[in-house]
Structure formats: C-alpha cells, structure tokens
Amino acid sequence: MISNLALAISPETQSLITLVMMALILTLFYYAILKSIPPSTQEVLTTKVIVRCINEDHEEQRTFQKGMYIGKILDEKCPKCSSSLYIHRIYAENMFEEKTTRKP
C-alpha cells in the first residue's frame, strides 16, 4: 500500500518532502537541546538581624544596617526587663528562587 503510494508521488514532490522533513528534524533537534539545558536559578537573599535581651526574655527581628555585628551591645533597653539588648544573629534567608533561562 505504502510502496504504491510512494510510486504515485512524483520525484519532485519526494525531494520537497525530504527537505521539509530534514528541516523539521533539525528544528526538533534544536528544541530538544534547548529543553535539555536546565534553567539557572538565582537566589534572592534577605539579611535578617536577631536582637536579643541579655537575660534571653525578649527577641526581635530587624533589618541589617552597616556597623551591625554579632555580639554588639545596643544602646537600647529590653522592653520587658530593661536589660541591655545585643545582636544575637545575622544571617541571610532565601526568599525565593528566581528562574532565569540560559542561552544555549
């Protein structure tokens, strides 16, 4: 049946079909390469500062400012016991991952 159909198509049309199929295969190949490259991820970090009372009965979170360091005793007093406050932790937390597509 298929051989009969092939015989019915003229050689010119066969050549054109071959060209179209080659173009299609190349396009699919390129698309497969593009898909195989994983998108690179960019972390979006935010710096958190944890301030704690020296008696450890109060803790709060702040944003980082230049001059802050872990173990720095602040001028402010604890709202609960009026003791000194110090910087307990400074760390970066990942908010979300931004996906960026990579060029092949």
Next chain:
Amino acid sequence: MAGLVDWINAISQLLFTVVFLLLFLGFNQRLQVFLQSRNISAKLKVLETYALESKQKTIEFLKNNGSQNPESVFNTASEYFVISPVDIEPTDIIRRLETLLRTQETRFEKLVEETLPNTDKFTRSLALTALEISAALNQVYKIVRHYLLLGRKTNNWILIMQLDMLMPTLLRQAKSYRQALDVFLEGKPIGDGAGPLLAFNIVKLSQPTEEISKDTVYYTTSIEERTVYVVKAKGPQSNVGHPGEAVEKLVEKLISNGKEIGLIITLDAALKLEGEETGSIAEGVGAAIGDPGPEKIRIERIAAKYGIPLHAVVIKMGFEEAILEMKKQVVEGVEKAMEVVRELIRKVPKEKAIIIAGIGNTIGIA
C-alpha cells in the same frame, strides 16, 4: 521542476564532497577552536567586568576613607606575588613558608596602614580584604586572557578546549568573589565564620582572657563542669588570626601551669559535596583548618607532643556559601554542631581542661 531536482542533487553532492575533504584537512578542529575561543572571549569579557568593578569599588572605598594614593596601593596589591619555597629540599619547608606568608601579611597591613592612617582596625581589615579579592579577580582575568591568546597564537586546540571546559567553573567562582566584595564591605558575617560563631555561642558576651597571638584571642569558660578554653580570631573585623600559633601557645602555657589537657576540638566550615545539605555537620579527627600548612601543623605537632586527642567538627557548605553572607542553614548547623561538641566534652574527665578553636574569618562576629 525536474531541473530543480537535478540542481539540488548536484549541490548536495558537491557539498558532501567538500565537507568530506575538509574533514581530512582538519577543518573540524579549526571550526571547533573558532567556536570555543569565541565562547571564551565572551566569558572573558564578563571576567574583565568583574575585575574592573571590584577595582573601582576598592579604590572608591580607599578614597572615601582618606587614601591619597588609592590607585598606587591597588596596583601594588594586585601585582603582588609570593614565590613558593623550595620543595625539593623539604627540611624546614613549613617554617620557610610561614616566614613568607607572615612577610606578605605584614607588607599588606603596612600598605593599608600607610594609606589609611586615620582609620580604625575594622576599616583597615575591610580595605585589606577588598584588595585581596580585587587582586584575585584581576589574576583570574589575566591568566584566562593569557591562555586564550596563547591558544590562538599557537593554534593549540587542546588548550582552547580545556580552557572552554573550565570557563563555567571559573566564571562561577569569579562571580562569587565579586559578590563577596560587597558582603565584606558591608561587614556582614560570612559562611566561613561558622567556626567563630560557634566559639561566640560558647562564650557569649564575655571578655577575652588574653590576646594570645596576633589578632587571636582566647576565652576561659565552663561547659559540662569542665574548664574550656575557647580560641578564635579577634572580631568583628575581617580576620582569620593565627589559630595554630594560639593553640600551641595556649597548650604550652596551660601545661607549664600544671594543667592537664584532655581534648582539643577544631571547628571549621568545610566544603560540601554536590548533593549534600548546607549546614549539615560531620565529626572527625585531625585539625580542621584550611590554611596552606603553617597553622595546621602547629596544632598537629602540639597535640602529638603531649598526646592530646585532636577532634574536628565541621559545618558543611558550598564554595559560594563560604565566602558570601552566612545563610540560615549554616546558623542552624552551628547550633547542631554545639550538641556534638557537648557530647565530646562529656567524654573527657572533669579534672582535664579542653581547648576549642573556632577557625574561620570572624567578620561581623565579635
């Protein structure tokens, strides 16, 4: 239509013959060299941008802090080199290496001190680190450029191919260094500060007992009813101190005072393998310290001299995480590591003293 088919057939046969002949003439390699060197050139531009940006930032930082000759200081630092000691005669190589490293350290410190005479130690430490990062980026850029030009000049496709394959890793590391510059200039704690952070967690806000070696202090405290001596670099400036020398001096001092030492623990950040979790911890034996050798050997030698068990606890993280701002997972890892440290301490008889050394850059940690 038949004429068109004939033409297509003739052209495709001619193309096939030409490509077949070119393959024997090495055209495929030349094409590969062309494509790969073009790829390297594009990535080299990115490396150049990193090097230039860091140079600009460093010079700006020096200028803002009162430097009169920031460009000259930058040029001296970025072209500075250390000649490795002779290794075919290994006798005393560690002492010779230490002399060279200390000379370099002093030279850089003097350079910064002279250009920033009216600044505090913290600012000077930031300037020093900024110069080191910029110098590293400048070196990477120059070395990649050298191999690219050499590969093109000699038409060495193996060299070009190797360089092309190395480029993604080099670019990733260079990007981390570039980002690290901003983190350091802001004075934030970095991942490598996991060891000093654990040391801080033990001693909290207490004052150091003594500055036992340059930029390195020790604290005396008590954990699980045992006397514990905690060694760390002096913070919050960007500084790794001399923990090896400090542990050595401390052991000698305690033993001469009639104390018995039951354990030395080194705490450090360690590079994780791909697939491992950031902040995971591991316990082992030996000195966990990533210096070129002089500091590590001092800890090993002093432990061997007095037969003191030498344990190591590491907090794992990636290369980028070690030089960029400390992540929450690392902080959590430090808390978990404390439990391992306590467990090790409990195994030591109560009358024996324990030394804990928090190794790493203490920027942003008092």
